[in-house]
Each structure stands twice: as C-alpha cells, then as structure tokens.
Amino acid sequence: MQKPFNRKIIYVATLVFVLLIAWLFTGYVRSYLDDEQQTSFFIKKFPTFQLEFVDPFANEGDSPAIADLSTVDRKSLVDYCKYRFGVTSGSDEALDDCAKNIPGYLKQ
Template sequence: MKKSLLIVAIPLTASTFLGYYEETGEFQTYTHTFIKKQPTLQVKFENIFANYRDHKALSELTQEERQQVIAYCRYRLALIPN
C-alpha cells in the first residue's frame, strides 16, 4: 500500500515543479524543460517570444496571449506583474 502510494505521489509532486515550453526554430522544434519557481498543475507553458517569427510589443498582444506571458513569467521567472 505504501509503495503504491509512493509510486503515485512522487510523479505528481514532481509534475507540480517541472514545466516545459516549445521553441520553434526555422527548421525544427526544440523542447525546453525548466524547474518552476512556484508549484502549479500546469505543465506546458507558452513562451510566445521563443519562436522564429516577428515579435509583437506587449501592448499589441491579445488578452489570451497576455495571460500566457503572465503565466510563463510567474512560474518560470518568478516575476509577478502588477
């Protein structure tokens, strides 16, 4: 019983502190893993500035893109916007 509980608890705990995002280059996609600064159940993050395309200014982002940037900065970089 304890062993099966440990088998479930360890990966669940690790997933709250590990995350990843994908960077699209010119010819292939790279996956970057990182240790989150705060635990959360979100595992896949969007770093909209890590792509091979023209970057928008923060003021030009849609509300959804802005929320993705906020989540990435909060858990990857430990930056909390005002």
C-alpha cells in the same frame, strides 16, 4: 502475511507522491527554430498542475510588443513568466524584463 501487502501500498503511495511533486514543479515550453519544434523543460518557481506554457517570444521571428499582445497571449505570457522566472507582476515593465530572458539561441 499482511507485511508484503503493506509494502506494496507504501511503494505505490511513495511513487504517486513523487510523480505528483514532479508534475507540480516541472513545466515545458515549445519553441520554434529552423522550422523545427523544440521542447524545453524547466523547474517551476511555484507549484501548479499546468504543464505546458506558452512564450510568444520563443521563435526566430520578430517579437511582438507587449502592448500589442492579445488578452489571451498576455495571460499566457504572465503565467509563463510567473512559473518559469518568478515574475508575479503583470505590468508591461515586468513582462518586458521577462521577455529579455529569451533563450540565447533564439536571439538574433
């Protein structure tokens, strides 16, 4: 009589495990194109519970210089570059390289 109950526990535990792994390794960033918001999903290079990332270059407008970013925007860019592209350095050069990975449809 205990077997159906044990199968349910195993099924639920497996489902929770798969969802946890998906959450840890999936992220998204929002971009703005033609006055519309678009969401792009990506596979993270490192696990983290953070799902939404900010890319200050993901729009059609003029991109700000790395040196001109506020502390908060720079931290957001460092996180985005680390988890999306595997760039672990927060130097201006590393962030410039990361900024070159702007999606092709946003380049003017």
